[in-house]
Amino acid sequence: MTGSPATLLRRAVSPGRHEGSPRTVLLVMCAGYFLVLLDVTVVNVALPAIGAGLGTDIGGLQWVVDGYALALAALMLTSGTAGDLYGHRRVVLAGLVVFGAGSLACGLAPDVAVLTAARVVQGVGAALLLPGTLAIISRAFPDGSARARAIGVWAGIGSLALPAGPLLGGALTEAFGWRAIFLLNVPIVLVALVWSAAIVRESREEQARRLDVPGVLLGSLLLLATTYAFIEGGRAGATAPQVLAAAGLAVLAVPALAVAELRRGDDAMLPLPLLRRPAFDAANVVAGIMNMGTLGTLFVLMLFLQSVQDRSALLAGAAVIPLFAPLAVIAPFGGRITSRIGSRLPAAAGLLVATAGLALLVLAAPHSPYLVLLPAFLLWGIGMGFLTPAVVAAAISAVPPERSGLASAMNNTARQTGGAIGIAVAGAVAGQPGDETRFVRGFHAVALGAAGLYAAAAVLALLVLPGALGPGGEK
Template sequence: MTGSPATLLRRAVSPARHAGSPRTVLFVMCTGYFLVLLDVTIVNVALPSIGSGLGTDVGGLQWVVDGYALALAALMLTSGTAGDLYGHRRVVLAGLVVFGVGSLACGLAPDVPTLVAARVAQGVGAALLLPGTLAIISRAFPDHAARARAIGVWAGIGSLALPAGPLLGGALTDSLGWRAIFLLNVPIVLVALVWSAATVQESREERARRPDVPGLLLGSLLLLATTYAFIEGGRAGAGSPEVLASVVLAVLALPALAVAEIRRGDDAMLPVSLLRRPAFDAANVAAGIMNLGTLGTLFVLMLFLQSVQHRSALLAGAAVIPLFAPLAILAPLGGRITSRTGARLPAAAGLLVATAGLALLALAVPHASYLVLLPAFLLWGIGMGFLTPAVVAAAIAAVPAERSGLASAMNNTARQTGGAIGIAVAGAVAGQPADETRFVRGFHAVALGAAGLYTAAALLVLMLLPGALIPGGER
């Protein structure tokens, strides 16, 4: 990137010379959104190469993935509020700068601690960027019909990032090495930054809430301590002093967070009035379990495909396309079905179909053919394709219309939090791929555990989600 980070940030916050066309704004915002979601899946396929290149074990690889996920989960709600208060353009462009610098640092990292720190920086940039892209698109398309079409494009581009990640990551890792998956971001971010600074107009809310700093700090502490306990517990054992200390911190942070949010009322990062709505809670719990099971199992799956079945990074990435392609293809159909029938049945059906796919992974053994894995991937992906739009729609429908943005952000935070914890748990359960017998047994336990959680989530949504989408939910 040209110039220091401070110089780029000053350029980013300077006023746009002219407003770009709505389509230009949409394209640039979709570029940023695509990069954020791409980094959720592109890294998994490079994990064995990172491990061998930097000499780290599964615990170190967990931190490489979770460094990004933790920052994204912890800052998602606060960054949306910051955009309302300080301007969405300013926050989005600052996010691009941080994400680009973090990507460059990842690509040049000489060791695992540096790489993890750079991944955290990437996550901070992603958290600044993600909520604002949708807010800017909404402002660029004031007509309701045009806005709906634009948001559909935005969601579709995001869905394409999921199957693109493993395939692109595998190709880059095999041809240029794992560092290329991070360095690829740098020129794209630079173009998006300059183009956005020139064409996106500033927007902010007249009555924006102040950021909930106590909620942010306590929520981040709770998430970090919980993740640390699982990852380091898998490395050093549950009885190690560091793990016990992190458990104590998590236990103390949870009630402290509850008290802080109750005192702040409706201006809290996690408003208690929304959390008292059973349908809203069920949608967010289901969303968290969805990513906990999916990202946790995916973390172990990619190690299984490469370290146990000895596929190349490219072949491993291509192998999971049947998992992610249904999600990208069926999500629009799932959204239409949800709008007609309500979220309860599509969410429950999606969870149960995905359960069947996860359960079939118990048949995966070191010398199993791809035909054994394919039905598991297809069922898992088809279930996710119907589940994802249903839980998002259910969360938004459960709250008053004026709080729909916050509801969407909380649902996204639940997904990112579930994913971070899922990766920590899955790695601790599976252990090191070098111990092949234990690792495969752990892989099966992770997949079956995820299937069990999905079944429990299906029962939860059947009991608590309404049969139709009622805007505003229950009062």
């Protein structure tokens, strides 16, 4: 595609025509989705290098990871509504611009404060991209069976981002330094932006909800205050004035958010009628616990592999491939099982298998050989492979078909929220990697805590999640 910068800009903001084939649209949207999920895991392997390069402690590293997760969690629900109102093409293009600008700022950040702020910008761009890519794909494939296959490709590409993140992050950090993991995004985003501007047709909903600005602000305040309380509690102690103030603010934000959402009615970011469905609530609680345990433990695990066991970034990234590869391979198979027998048993089985894997991490010691860690990684990853499609299916099947998109977005928000809080808690429990003895004890406590949460979630899944579905989707 050729033209002056002004011409390209006009194409990007104009309504556009659907000049590309559906397969081309699918390819470009998958590229954006891949980048969003890649940045969930690619940073973890570079954390020791970031800490050394910018002179920050574990609290600063927690903010680097959580800045992205918090923005993604806070804006996920609203960005879908923004696409309905203003056009999914415009929102996706805006998301690419914001994500690319955030990536560039991350790569050039002179200190951890700037890096954290840039990660928040990245998270805003990711939140704009994630629901919009799926909406555009759905409209590019009007035939139901073709749409289902396209969404399967979209989900499969996303699954590949999880094992690719640690390996790619380790290779880039080892070869070019930690800044390369962010700067690599910039040319990819530019290509996706220009290509999307040329081939994607604009679309919006005729009966779109209004944006819930009070809900977004209060929800963001709740997430930020909760995360701050955990991270600063690990640094300054649970009774520090700033920690108590943040915890009090989080407590006050809960009823304020509930009142604001009640007043918004059908335009609420969190539609309260959906939250009165036990199966829907249980699916979201399990989803939050899933990411809380996984991302929290992963945060500490990557520091353990590098700072305690002295692995390079590349070797640490390669070491966790057995954790993420089963998720990418088993998730489609787990989805087929869930469609036949319901979510209850696959979710409970996945949680229990992952519980065993997390519990085995207590065997990890500073000089443990890799074969001690491998069974833990495999069991953990296999369990996640069965669990992930089951909790998403449970959330969607618990609501009317016309609310399935919102149900999926709320389930994703629960996962991102759980992940952000899990990282904050795990870092506070583990402490600084420099104190090796305390850090290893903290790592074991994080793993056992995650295993306990998973076991409790398995009980919840068995009691509340739906079993096999009969004709017409009835239990």
